[in-house]
Amino acid sequence: MEIFGQLFLNSLQISAAYILFSLGLTLIFGVMKVVNFAHGEFFGLVLLLIAILVPWLNSPSVPLVVAYGASGAVSILATMACGWFLYHFAFKKFQRDMVGSFVLSVGLSLLIQGLFLEFFGGVPIKLPDLIEGNLRILGGAITTQRLVLTLIALLVAVTMCWLIAATKLGKSLRAVSEDHEAAMLQGIPYRKTALYGFLIATFLAAIAGALLAPVTVISANVGSDFLIKGFIAIVIGGLGSIPGSIIGSILIAVIESVGGYYFDPSLATLAMFVITMLVLLVRPKGIMGNG
Amino acid sequence: MGNARSSTILYVALLSLLVLGGSLFTGTGFAASLVIWVAINILLAASFRFVQLIGELNFAIAGFAGVGAYVAGVCTTKLGLPFVVAIVSAALAATLLSLIVGYITLRTKGPYFMLISFAFTEVLRMVYTQIDYIGSNSGMLGVFPPVLLTDYYPTFVVAVVLLSLIVLYKIEQSDFGKVLVAIRNNDAIVQTVGINVHLTKVMCLAISSFVAGICGALLAHANNVISPDDFSFLLAVYTLAYIKVGGESHIAGPILGASVLTLLAQVAMGFGPFEHIFYGAAIVIAVLLMPDGLVGIIRKLLGLPPKPQAAAKH
Amino acid sequence: MKNLKQVYATLAFAALASATNVHAQEIIKLGISAPMSGAAAVWGLGMEWTAKQAAEKINLEGGVTVGGKKYNFAVVAYDNKYTAAEGTKVAQNLINRDKVKFIVGGIGTAPISALQSLSERSGVMIFISAWGKSVKGPQFPLTFTQSNTPFEILDPLYKYVLAQNPKAKTVAILNANDASGKEVELVAQKAWAALGVKVLSSNWYERGTTQFQPVAAKLTEQKPDIIDLGVAPPADAGIVLKELGVLGWKGVKVLPVGTSATQLAQIGGAAANGTYMGYAGDYSSSLATPVQQILNQGMLAQFKEPLNPLQVSSYDSVYALKAAMEASNSIDPKKIAAVLPTLVFETSYGKTVFGSKAIYDSPQQMQVPVMITQVQDGKMVELTRIIPEELKARLAAAK
Numbered sequence A: 001m002e003i004f005g006q007l008f009l010n011s012l013q014i015s016a017a018y019i020l021f022s023l024g025l026t027l028i029f030g031v032m033k034v035v036n037f038a039h040g041e042f043f044g045l046v047l048l049l050i051a052i053l054v055p056w057l058n059s060p061s062v063p064l065v066v067a068y069g070a071s072g073a074v075s076i077l078a079t080m081a082c083g084w085f086l087y088h089f090a091f092k093k094f095q096r097d098m099v100g101s102f103v104l105s106v107g108l109s110l111l112i113q114g115l116f117l118e119f120f121g122g123v124p125i126k127l128p129d130l131i132e133g134n135l136r137i138l139g140g141a142i143t144t145q146r147l148v149l150t151l152i153a154l155l156v157a158v159t160m161c162w163l164i165a166a167t168k169l170g171k172s173l174r175a176v177s178e179d180h181e182a183a184m185l186q187g188i189p190y191r192k193t194a195l196y197g198f199l200i201a202t203f204l205a206a207i208a209g210a211l212l213a214p215v216t217v218i219s220a221n222v223g224s225d226f227l228i229k230g231f232i233a234i235v236i237g238g239l240g241s242i243p244g245s246i247i248g249s250i251l252i253a254v255i256e257s258v259g260g261y262y263f264d265p266s267l268a269t270l271a272m273f274v275i276t277m278l279v280l281l282v283r284p285k286g287i288m289g290n291g
Numbered sequence B: 001m002g003n004a005r006s007s008t009i010l011y012v013a014l015l016s017l018l019v020l021g022g023s024l025f026t027g028t029g030f031a032a033s034l035v036i037w038v039a040i041n042i043l044l045a046a047s048f049r050f051v052q053l054i055g056e057l058n059f060a061i062a063g064f065a066g067v068g069a070y071v072a073g074v075c076t077t078k079l080g081l082p083f084v085v086a087i088v089s090a091a092l093a094a095t096l097l098s099l100i101v102g103y104i105t106l107r108t109k110g111p112y113f114m115l116i117s118f119a120f121t122e123v124l125r126m127v128y129t130q131i132d133y134i135g136s137n138s139g140m141l142g143v144f145p146p147v148l149l150t151d152y153y154p155t156f157v158v159a160v161v162l163l164s165l166i167v168l169y170k171i172e173q174s175d176f177g178k179v180l181v182a183i184r185n186n187d188a189i190v191q192t193v194g195i196n197v198h199l200t201k202v203m204c205l206a207i208s209s210f211v212a213g214i215c216g217a218l219l220a221h222a223n224n225v226i227s228p229d230d231f232s233f234l235l236a237v238y239t240l241a242y243i244k245v246g247g248e249s250h251i252a253g254p255i256l257g258a259s260v261l262t263l264l265a266q267v268a269m270g271f272g273p274f275e276h277i278f279y280g281a282a283i284v285i286a287v288l289l290m291p292d293g294l295v296g297i298i299r300k301l302l303g304l305p306p307k308p309q310a311a312a313k314h
Numbered sequence C: 001m002k003n004l005k006q007v008y009a010t011l012a013f014a015a016l017a018s019a020t021n022v023h024a025q026e027i028i029k030l031g032i033s034a035p036m037s038g039a040a041a042v043w044g045l046g047m048e049w050t051a052k053q054a055a056e057k058i059n060l061e062g063g064v065t066v067g068g069k070k071y072n073f074a075v076v077a078y079d080n081k082y083t084a085a086e087g088t089k090v091a092q093n094l095i096n097r098d099k100v101k102f103i104v105g106g107i108g109t110a111p112i113s114a115l116q117s118l119s120e121r122s123g124v125m126i127f128i129s130a131w132g133k134s135v136k137g138p139q140f141p142l143t144f145t146q147s148n149t150p151f152e153i154l155d156p157l158y159k160y161v162l163a164q165n166p167k168a169k170t171v172a173i174l175n176a177n178d179a180s181g182k183e184v185e186l187v188a189q190k191a192w193a194a195l196g197v198k199v200l201s202s203n204w205y206e207r208g209t210t211q212f213q214p215v216a217a218k219l220t221e222q223k224p225d226i227i228d229l230g231v232a233p234p235a236d237a238g239i240v241l242k243e244l245g246v247l248g249w250k251g252v253k254v255l256p257v258g259t260s261a262t263q264l265a266q267i268g269g270a271a272a273n274g275t276y277m278g279y280a281g282d283y284s285s286s287l288a289t290p291v292q293q294i295l296n297q298g299m300l301a302q303f304k305e306p307l308n309p310l311q312v313s314s315y316d317s318v319y320a321l322k323a324a325m326e327a328s329n330s331i332d333p334k335k336i337a338a339v340l341p342t343l344v345f346e347t348s349y350g351k352t353v354f355g356s357k358a359i360y361d362s363p364q365q366m367q368v369p370v371m372i373t374q375v376q377d378g379k380m381v382e383l384t385r386i387i388p389e390e391l392k393a394r395l396a397a398a399k
Helices: A002-032 A039-057 A064-089 A098-120 A144-166 A168-178 A180-185 A190-215 A222-237 A242-262 A265-282 B002-023 B030-052 B061-078 B083-105 B110-130 B147-173 B175-192 B197-223 B233-246 B252-269 B273-289 B293-302 C002-017 C041-060 C084-097 C109-122 C150-164 C179-194 C213-220 C234-246 C261-272 C290-303 C309-328 C333-342 C389-398
Strands: A134-137 A140-143 C027-034 C064-066 C069-079 C102-106 C125-128 C143-145 C170-176 C198-205 C226-228 C252-255 C345-347 C350-352 C370-376 C379-386
Touching (some): A002 A039, A002 A144, A002 A168, A002 C213, A039 A098, A039 A190, A039 A222, A064 A190, A098 A222, A098 B233, A140 A144, A140 C234, A144 A168, A144 A242, A242 A265, A265 B083, A265 B110, B030 B147, B061 B197, B110 B233, B147 B175, B147 B197, B233 B293, B252 B273, C041 C234, C041 C309, C064 C309, C102 C109, C109 C179, C125 C309, C150 C252, C179 C198, C198 C213, C213 C234, C234 C261, C309 C345
Parallel strands (some): C170 C226, C226 C252
Antiparallel strands (some): C370 C379
8 A cells, every 4th residue: 555655646746847837838828829849948947047056056155045046036037038038039920820839839949958958068967955854645755855846836836726717817818718809809918918828837837947956857958858748738638728737737647657657667658648649639629628 | 833833843953963963973971871861851851741731740750751761671681671672661661550540640630630640759759669679779770771772872862762752743733732732721612522631631641651651761771770769759840940941832842941951960060969959940040030941032032923822821 | 021031041041050160180080979968978978088188198298100100189079868869870970971980989888889880881990888798799890898897897796795785685676778778687687696686676767767756666666675776877876766765765776887976976865875886986096096096186177076987998998099009000990900909008007908708709898997886975985896817817928
């Protein structure tokens, strides 16, 4: 029975990361009908910036927590600025063009990853732990740090859901997502809403990066792996659906930890892709999707 | 229209003759490899573009090329079959697979088909890594063209590519090709005329995959080593780059795009992360600034009217 | 406006394409094919660095003199990303484009197999550190191995570990799912079995994996006494060790391909302590030669990591090459390869030879000491050093 506790904990911590990621992806798709393959690079940028800033700031006079906090804040702001930049010069022109935006974002992703590799170098970096210690819960083991980060991630996810459901901005986002022309007729500023949507999504990816910085081995293409999984999650859950992205993320996190344990991690990934294909064939809108 | 078409064809034909002629003198050196890579990339791009006639982005092209490469590799190294048999088997295997996959997946359109084809390529790649018979992760070694061809392999490849390009072009210009374009514009109308749209789309994919299978076989014998990573999503992305840079509206587009990008990348850039930066930048620049690619620029320079149907949009 | 855009586009392309090319002089290029990004990045980068040190030193001292003519060395290194696909491209770039005739460093059985299929055909001589047996033998006359491999390391390493931990009776093995992993795993299984240790499970992971919790859980499932991490490079091994620590597993940790404590400790934390490593060595104390101590300090300054046998192997290969070139008075790889096994030449370790015909059917293995080390308190401590018998015999005979 111990193993179920362990698998549960593994799934939980993996899904937290994917949830933050896919929330952003699905938001961009829902609002702008844009498939952003470069989303992972925001995540990567934050991680890389933190990887540079924390060792630089961390010294006897600057405690680790402050170093992490400051680096996180700076990196998130920098990434948001990049997001704004990319929106204005690239994605704005490709709204509602799923194919064109995909192609553009694929190019951007390649370009940015190449630049990361060039400037950051090939050697992976692991930053020092923020919180020490392990816990045993339900018979499984998890580091205190990961547990805290998972809980914060889930908190962010819940806040996002609330934002979408209850606030005016959230309602605008949903309206635009369902029918952007009708939304415009209602007086909702489409361009502004799309911009906010893109920025919120960027912010989510950035927060994911900041939260995962203490527990991830950071390298130039760290964004890719998360991105692919995030994509699978939102396709399965439903492109454009917030609850769908959460369900999708949990599903693939479970497949990854359970499948990886009982079978083979590569078979687990294979299974995920096959499921993606099946979903696209049988129910393209995904589990919760409204297209 | 006729004038514009024939002058571009002339341009392309001259370019091809140049390449064919040049390749006769290159033997087995690096220049020879370059000629081969450019030729195969051109054909891959043309094959990808062929499916764009029905308005779809076929990312599975990398998967089908991979099938072709592995089948050819197995024929040559494990089964000891003659070279021609290897290539033909490769093309047939890819076509067969595409008929099955196409029949199932072409019921979806646009971004959904794109995502499915992307997932399919990755699934195939992962399947290759699980099969020890073909070397799984470490790949298959020793895929050599027959001894007679070793010095003339570039010529052979260029000849095959040229032939395939002409065939693709002829199909595009034929009535069948016109039906494909009509499907891209509005498949409901085509259906009303009594044409089985679904089967036509499947045929289109099959033709493209036949060519992709040939590309894979040629590539396997050119590189002598093939492995799953050679046929990942990235190959499809590079192919897309060739088309975006070259221009989608004419078959000269893939030719120009593939030649320019492959040569530039080799000659100017060196190796390593630059490859990603280069191709990524190429796609971004092409998509943002050159919607009709180099072909579009040439049209402008020659004072020709722009082609009405530039890209596959949904 | 559209015209302007197209002008910008063409200009952008021109700018992109205008990187200048370095043109070659009368130098001999030495190639390296090794991972320089990802989990094994420090291996390739370190190898490149030591090779460059050797080349610079030789050039400063007057270069290589062959047939009355002086040549300088220049190192050309490419990242093979530990994959066959990239290894093929690297091989084609090095051999076909850069016209390199000598490769002084190769890591990764899969990319090196790809390299070899081209190099042997093209008459290019290669010095490799790949761990597979499939890349060695008389059918590859131009291939030489520059550092120790499982056949040299595993037996003494496992014996030593068991001597220190006599109660250990079971082992779980982990390896990367590629040629390197597959070949090492076979040797490891035999070696453990020969020593009376039961192999509970043999597990695989894909290179590029980031989440190792499932792997760690699987390894500890049957509660093995020992966990053997095979060819896992430093970053991957570090994460696995950390996850094993989180699960609370306390057993004997063995990393045959362990090259340094630095990354293991940085990533694995306290869980890395106690790990036995087979591919590291003490190059800072008097156990090492002065040359090695200088190289070690250089490595620390450049990479914040001490020197390891894998990285110093390319330094030694460059010197071996120089010796063979001058002895055969030729820059023809075939002639040099024929002479090399007969020579006693100077390396960073002192004098050494190529041998091991008994194991590989051809004398192509550089005879260097096997050093067994352990991570203690985040630092590497050398436990014992074994000089190959064949080397002792050859050196004695040469006197």
